[in-house]
Amino acid sequence: MTAKSRTTSILLTAIVAILAVVYLFPILWLLLSSFKPGSELFSYPLKFFPDEITFGNYEYAWATMEFTKYVMNTLMVTVATTFLTVLASASCGYALAKYNYKWLSVFFLCILTTTMLPTEVIMNPTFTVIQKLGLYDSLWGLIIPSINTATGIFMFRQFFQTVPDDLLEAARIDGANEGKIFFGLMLPIAKPIIITLSIFSFQWRWNDYVWPLLVISDPNKYTVQVALRSIVGADNIDWVLLLSASVISILPMVLLFTVFQRYIMDTGASSGLKD
Template identity: 60%
Template sequence: MTTTDIPRPVDKGPGRPASGKRSRGAATGGLRQAISATTLLWVLACLYGLPVLWFILSSLKPASDLFSYPLTLVPHNPTFSGYLTAWRSANFGQYFINTATVCVITTILTVGASCCTGYALAKYDNKWLKVFFVCILATTMLPGEVMLAPEFLVARNLGLFNSFAGIILPAVLTATGCFMFRQFFLTVPDELVEAARIDGARELSIFLRIMVPLSRPIMLTLAILSFQWRWNDYIWPLLMLNDPNKFTVQIGIQSIVGAQNINWSVLLGASVISMIPLIAIFLVFQRYVMGADINAGLKD
């Protein structure tokens, strides 16, 4: 007669906690970390948001209340006179059209050029491409003010002075955009590209049908940044434009500042008006800026 030994359960020692206690302890620790991180983010948000809130609320104050003591955050008698005066005193309608035209065209060209450049730098093994990438990164070490004089001379000699093309073309290729796309395309598995080549896809088809759809989050992120950069740009349009009908929003805001005095209520109202398109663009497109599943076309 054969007997089978049935293993007995191992007794828990006094120093060995139960698995349920360990899981509850881990969950409690994770919850504490999440709460501490959330608290820190809320503190940082308040620190960054308080000056913006003060700025917006100050634009609703009459000019006589802006420097009254003691300072108050909430206006006692809110008024939109600063907004109305700013809109009437400056040709903001034309400024908005000019700035929007420059921003949209520049953003489209910047995203397209950066996407092509980043793909070539990431997926083609060539030593000269690596040297070219180092030269692109080297431009980030130079202050923008150093490049103003040579860029202005080149644009003027090309006949681009006092034209929108003179503002758009020098801003198309950015080191930040090329770096963002290159780093993203490096994370795309090479097997995905090789599989497309085995199936007979050409290089242009691989780029347009595979790489461009995968890089949509980076494209939208760079588009938001590029639109913001061009909308807030002041020095370069000031150098390139001398026709008031071609001025951008930032130059229009500067024209409100008088030689002897500054109407702060009007200046704050104009500044808040200039912020509205940027806020709208960010709110509309922020939900599209998310991670892409770059392994969707691969088998495990």
Template identity: 65%
Template sequence: MTPEAPARPATGPAPQRSRGTARRGALASVLPTTALWLLALAFAFPLLWFLLSSFKPGGELFTYPLSLLPREWTAEGYGRAWAGVDFARYAGNTLLVATITTALTVLVSAATGYALAKYRAKWLSVLFVCILATTMLPTEVILSPTFAVVRQLDLYNTLAGIVVPSIVTATGIFMFRQFFQTVPDELLHAARIDGAGEFGIFFRIMLPISRPILLTLAIFSFQWRWNDYIWPLIVLNDPEKYTIQVALRSLVGAENIDWTLLLPASVISMVPLALIFVVFQRYVIGADLGAGLKD
């Protein structure tokens, strides 16, 4: 008997099905992508208008019809803003407050989150619930008691009065606790067997592997402190100690606003935040939690 020839696989409908599936997948991805681009443009358009308006002379800001691009480009407002607002002093005050507060916030949040995630005690769970409960309180509710404490500590009209109440943040503690809970306990047990102490485990193991959370909280904390307005306005009374946002508010008069000065000054105040985001965003990456473990 002659052997039968092997049956050939049917190849007709398969490419059509694959092309149809690819076409539907491409169509399904186009709609969300288009929606995201439209949303990004909706957020970017006011910022672009604000940036371009800082290069317009005063006569073009409120002319009709409005134009996005300046008809006459000028950077005179930036020179007036830098010379008249004393940006060096106010930016220095704000940088000092933001840097110290950010460093302390990251350290305290990481230590508290580590304790809440890896230590076993009933009162720690109660403490965590109390910390989370503070997020349900509006900032305006705690302004009065916080101000009273600051005055009792003789921190009124000092930069320390801005720093101290801003160190502990429930958001940072929650971020670190949730991250440290994903770290295997075997990693800590192995470190203890090798003779590492609790401080060594925290500073040499837990902090390095939590770099994504650390940098994310640092960026957010620096942004919060740089843009903070209400609390420095309440605490500070000496114009030489003003932060940059309080100084910008002082440019707004009771009857009129010099927009050709305020707009460039606001743009200058945004430059440090933009630089920080550009420099550090590439470091906010996933951590390899299994790097110190063996199968």
């Protein structure tokens, strides 16, 4: 390695390290502050590490927030939406990638154009439809509008296009119908995309705030994010409760990513084919 290359490598490593610190600092501050007693949160001068570590904040948050109820509501919405999103996106992406109809190209173009629209633009008509269907103040009012996503359809379409048509033809020659090809062949091959989209969908729905705030009015049906917002009052904020509850709310996402990160975008589309 030349001196110039070594210098460039050192500079790039330093820049990446600085960016990592910049991104991690607010998260570490949130995490460490959640272990501080209320008297230390606004002490001057501010301290990064707590003088006295306390776990009582989490017990207080869990008991005060009724987290079990809110977590169950959020899990119901998140798991159901993620399952239906993956199934709908995979079937649509498969049709767009492997069926040769001219109108499918137009349909795909229409799907892509929806990514150019701000969420706020379609929120009003979507809310009207949900209200007309009698799904207002219902968890299904959160699930149904979130099933179809252009991102998921695009991901599956691009992946299925890399699967050789010879693999499908061999399955048809063996007598497999389209349903068996899709569920028995294409979905197992697309496991990396399924896991990737599942993580994205889980994150989107778990962190969703605006749509649940509009659709849900019953406090017993609040999701975690809406419940967290209810902590912030007009006159005061219980910072001990807000900080510890916020840390609890991000733990499922951290656990999900830690378990499944090795599967993200790992590809095995050519498995089962001879060289």
